[in-house]
Amino acid sequence: MLKHTLSVLVEDEAGVLTRIAGLFARRGYNIESLAVGPAEKEGISRITMVVPGDDRTIEQLTKQLYKLINVLKVQDVTQLPCVERELMLIKVNATASGRAEVIELAQVFRARVVDISEDTLTLEVVGDPGKMVAIIKMLHKFGIREIARTGKITLVRDSGVNTEYLKLVETVNSHQ
Known part of the structure; x- marks a missing residue:
């Protein structure tokens, strides 16, 4: 099932x-990721949610969200060119x-060591959700003690540049 990102x-x-x-709870839908913070105008907040579902389900949820008081705008940015970031703290043996x-792995992923003890390191990782998955996979062999993640935040790219498309083009070109 596709994961949709709603702003x-x-x-x-x-x-x-x-x-x-x-x-969401009344309708039995899960929110996989949730980030909330002040938006560009005072008195307005932006909520970024990652929700699994098909297009029809997301369309229904969007209509329901608009019925709620205080909801000003709902945008499914899943298929739009976006800048996506997440913050993660990860404590590793x-x-x-x-x-x-x-x-060395932290340096490859441009992560920062933010705490050190005799038997653990705590890293701060900032990047797109794919980067989070990749570093967790690489650090798993050391033993992960704790993880705290913010959830994905995203803004639509005004440039219209789709980085996922660019990654695909680079992959195709590198194999030619």
């Missing part, structure tokens, strides 16, 4: 997030013998 602008008032979460390898 929702709401009036920044108490209870808005509760009403949105309640709407790192004994003296494995520490150098963990730090």
Whole structure:
């Protein structure tokens, strides 16, 4: 099932997030990722949600969201060229013998070491969701103790440049 990314602008008032979460819960839909913060105008917040579902389901959810008080705009940005980012803190086992390898991996992923102890390293990773999956996969062999992730945030690219398309073109060209 496709995961859709919804960008929702709401009036920044108490209870808005509760009403949105309640709407999803009543209809039995899961929110896989949720990030909320102030938007470009004072008194307005942007909620970015990742929701599994087909196009018809997302269309129905969008209509339901618009019926909620305080919801100003709902946009499914899944197929639009976007800049996507996520922040993750990940605590990994790192004994003296494995520490150098963990730090080397962190450098490859442009992650920063933000805490160190005798037997762990905590890394800060910023990037697109694919980067998060990749670094978790690479660090798994060391033993992951804890992970905290913000959830995806996204803005539509005004340039119209679709980085996913560019990655595909680069892959095709490199194989020719």
